Amino acid sequence: MSGILKIAYRLLVNDRAKFAALLVGITFAVFLMIEMTSLFAGILSRSSSTVINVGASVWVMDPAVQTVANAIPLPDYVLDEVRSIPGVKYAVPIYSGSALLKLRDGAYQAANVIGLDDTSLFGRPIMTEGNIQDIYADNAFIAIDDSEFYKLENPHIGAEFELNDHRGVIVGVAHVASSALFGVPTLYTTYSRALQYIPNTRFTVSYILVEPKTPADVALIQSRVTAAGYLALTREEFIAKISRFYMFQTGIGTNMMLMTLISFIVGLSISGQTFYTFILENIDKFGALKAIGAKSRGLVTMILFQALFVALTGYGIGVGLCAVLIWIARLHLPDYAAMITFWNLGLAFLMVMLIAAISSYVGVRKVLRIEPFDIFRG
Amino acid sequence: MEGPAIQVSGINKWFGEGAARTHAVKDVSFDARFGEMLYVVGPSGSGKTTMLSMISGILRPDSGSVRIEDADIWNLSSDALADFRLHRIGFVFQDYHLFPRLTTAENVAIPLILQNQDWDQALEEAARNLEVVGLGNRVQLAPVKLSGGEQQRVAIARAIVSRPDILIFDEPTASLDGDTGRNIVRFVREHILTDHRCIITVTHDSRIYEFADRILRMEDGRLSGIERSQLDAQ
Numbered sequence: 001m002s003g004i005l006k007i008a009y010r011l012l013v014n015d016r017a018k019f020a021a022l023l024v025g026i027t028f029a030v031f032l033m034i035e036m037t038s039l040f041a042g043i044l045s046r047s048s049s050t051v052i053n054v055g056a057s058v059w060v061m062d063p064a065v066q067t068v069a070n071a072i073p074l075p076d077y078v079l080d081e082v083r084s085i086p087g088v089k090y091a092v093p094i095y096s097g098s099a100l101l102k103l104r105d106g107a108y109q110a111a112n113v114i115g116l117d118d119t120s121l122f123g124r125p126i127m128t129e130g131n132i133q134d135i136y137a138d139n140a141f142i143a144i145d146d147s148e149f150y151k152l153e154n155p156h157i158g159a160e161f162e163l164n165d166h167r168g169v170i171v172g173v174a175h176v177a178s179s180a181l182f183g184v185p186t187l188y189t190t191y192s193r194a195l196q197y198i199p200n201t202r203f204t205v206s207y208i209l210v211e212p213k214t215p216a217d218v219a220l221i222q223s224r225v226t227a228a229g230y231l232a233l234t235r236e237e238f239i240a241k242i243s244r245f246y247m248f249q250t251g252i253g254t255n256m257m258l259m260t261l262i263s264f265i266v267g268l269s270i271s272g273q274t275f276y277t278f279i280l281e282n283i284d285k286f287g288a289l290k291a292i293g294a295k296s297r298g299l300v301t302m303i304l305f306q307a308l309f310v311a312l313t314g315y316g317i318g319v320g321l322c323a324v325l326i327w328i329a330r331l332h333l334p335d336y337a338a339m340i341t342f343w344n345l346g347l348a349f350l351m352v353m354l355i356a357a358i359s360s361y362v363g364v365r366k367v368l369r370i371e372p373f374d375i376f377r378g
Numbered sequence: 379m380e381g382p383a384i385q386v387s388g389i390n391k392w393f394g395e396g397a398a399r400t401h402a403v404k405d406v407s408f409d410a411r412f413g414e415m416l417y418v419v420g421p422s423g424s425g426k427t428t429m430l431s432m433i434s435g436i437l438r439p440d441s442g443s444v445r446i447e448d449a450d451i452w453n454l455s456s457d458a459l460a461d462f463r464l465h466r467i468g469f470v471f472q473d474y475h476l477f478p479r480l481t482t483a484e485n486v487a488i489p490l491i492l493q494n495q496d497w498d499q500a501l502e503e504a505a506r507n508l509e510v511v512g513l514g515n516r517v518q519l520a521p522v523k524l525s526g527g528e529q530q531r532v533a534i535a536r537a538i539v540s541r542p543d544i545l546i547f548d549e550p551t552a553s554l555d556g557d558t559g560r561n562i563v564r565f566v567r568e569h570i571l572t573d574h575r576c577i578i579t580v581t582h583d584s585r586i587y588e589f590a591d592r593i594l595r596m597e598d599g600r601l602s603g604i605e606r607s608q609l610d611a612q
Contacts, residue, residue: 003491003500007480014479288475291436292536293464294492295457372436375471376427376548 004294008302011282012309019310021274026314026355027321029267030348033260034322037344040256042337046181047246048239050096050114053176054123056209058221059238060091063231066245068238069112069182071096071206078230082208085224087217092117095194096206098184101152102162109151112186115194115206122209125188130157130172135190140171144186146179147334166197183335264351271314272359275307279363283370291372299367307360315352319345382409383544383576384433389442391428402428403439404599412543413573415566415589418580420596426580427548429596433578434467434546435459446544464492468537472549474529476521482508482532483517489540507535510569527558534562538570545570547579551586563589 013019045052050068051059060082062072082091095115100108116123116135124132125144134140143155152170153159159170168187180186189197195204210232212218218234225232233241247253279286286299322340329336391403403425410416418426431437433444435451443450446466454462463469468489476485486504491497505517511531513524521529530550537545547566551559563579563586571577579590587593595603 003487003494003497006497007477007484007488007491010484011477011479282477284473285475285477288469288471289488289492290460291434291463291469291471292489292492293460293462293467295460298492373428373431375475376431376436 005305008305012306018278022271022310023314025270027318029263030315030318031321032263033348036259038338038340041341042339044243048242049178049180051238052178058210060208060232067242073203074205075203087220089211089213091210092122093205094207095191099198110184114188115191118190118192125174125176127174134171139167139169141168142172142174142188143170145173148185152185163197268355275359276362286367287370287375303360303363307356311352311356383412384410385445387443389439406601410576412576414591415577417590417593424596425599430580435463468542468545470533470537470547474533478522481518486535507539511535545577551583
């Protein structure tokens with residue numbers, strides 16, 4: 001570290017009250033910004049949990065579908081039409097719906113039911129108890145051991161429940177990559193059993209899962225499906241569509257953005273004001289340094305270094321605090337949806353840099369304007 | 379050293395515009411020599427500080443020249459002028475302007491650090507200069523823990539640490555009691571002034587006139603007289 005930066009560092013950290021106030025301001029802002037955006041990222045991730053867990057390359061759906069949870073059933077002939085498109089390696093139906101279970105203690109519990117294609121079981125979960133082949137047994141369901149698992153009374157193989165007066169039996173427990181958003185447990189069964197147990201509309205196929213022969217075939221499949229009046233989206237496109245819906249059509253995104261903006265303004269207010277006071281208290285010293293022979297760019301470097309140091313330190317503490325809070329929250333609240341992504345970290349970093357830039361800009365302006373002659377004049 | 383340290387020729391300075399325009403320094407010329415302690419005295423508003431700023435490369439005169447060893451400092455670029463001040467001029471400000479959050483050694487080392495000298499070497503040199511001003515045992519203290527006289531000495535150590543040949547003192551006794559002020563100036567006269575150094579002091583304090591070699595009197599922006607002090611007469 002060059003000498004002038006060491007001076008800047010010591011001026012900053014030796015003023016403990018101001019340094020602490022600056023750190024608190026930045027840390028608080030970072031903490032809130034990351035917490036807000038992590039919650040949102042968690043919600044977005046969980047809103048696409050079925051898409052993530054099933055893992056199909058291409059999803060065919062009604063064009064009016066906005067989220068995976070609200071499927072608009074497709075006629076059966078669409079499945080045949082999709083299978084006839086050149087470039088389709090295979091295409092299978094999937095059922096995605098909800099049902100009301102009556103558990104052994106008599107309590108009712110809503111659940112997501114995923115009906116896998118009877119032939120291929122495409123999109124099957126990773127079994128942790130039992131055998132996937134048991135899904136073909138009478139009344140068989142597989143319970144997903146996610147954050148909502150306990151709502152099924154933590155069932156083991158052999159546990160029973162009622163679904164529309166049908167007997168359901170847990171034949172296995174499985175694990176998936178992502179928990180669902182709406183706080184309800186998930187059961188997997190076969191497509192035919194799902195149709196048999198759960199009341200349905202005239203059309204029954206929730207989505208058609210397509211595997212192209214090569215990635216280059218996706219465009220052709222999409223255009224042919226579009227020509228047929230339906231929509232084919234890759235996994236990433238479907239996740240993006242769902243995210244856009246939650247971001248722009250539910251108010252969740254706007255509220256999160258507002259809270260993030262408020263966090264930014266609070267952080268900027270605290271650290272900007274404190275940094276300005278810090279500069280004001282030392283302004284005569286900066287003037288003296290100019291008189292002694294310090295160049296303006298040297299003083300600007302000092303101020304930028306101080307702002308950057310506070311910003312990075314506060315950012316690190318804020319990220320750490322947020323990570324610890326999310327970790328503790330997840331230990332005690334299995335439904336807690338927050339997840340820190342690189343996107344969250346990047347956004348918070350950009351905002352912190354903006355806080356540092358605005359705070360230091362005010363200080364830099366002040367220091368550049370001070371004339372050494374003012375020091376002589378007192 | 380041969381020749382004058384500073385040659386000031388016909389410098390003028392105006393402030394303000396229109397009816398508020400003030401002629402702060404009016405056609406001032408004088409020389410200052412190495413080995414000399416030169417005082418600039420006069421009532422408040424007489425232009426002392428403005429003149430001091432112009433001869434130390436801080437305030438550009440509207441006309442006239444300031445030559446230090448044959449170089450007109452106002453022909454230098456702003457960066458070169460800053461370098462010139464950093465290497466050739468030492469300042470002792472009226473309020474000292476020491477950083478309260480740095481140690482005395484770090485305060486004194488600032489000119490060397492601005493010259494990009496190594497941090498540890500700069501602190502060692504600062505400690506040596508604090509020894510020179512009698513504060514060798516105050517190296518690690520913050521300036522706020524020192525008395526006014528001691529802070530003045532720290533400011534002097536900072537002014538001399540880069541071995542400048544011109545020292546500018548602005549009201550060096552204004553914040554000190556009579557005895558401390560006299561002791562400080564006596565110390566400067568006896569230990570800081572050398573044959574290779576010129577000290578220019580702006581002061582109101584007639585109790586320290588006895589330490590000057592020459593006294594320039596200013597009144598209403600003009601140089602109203604140059605006196606040889608009692609010390610010089612002896």
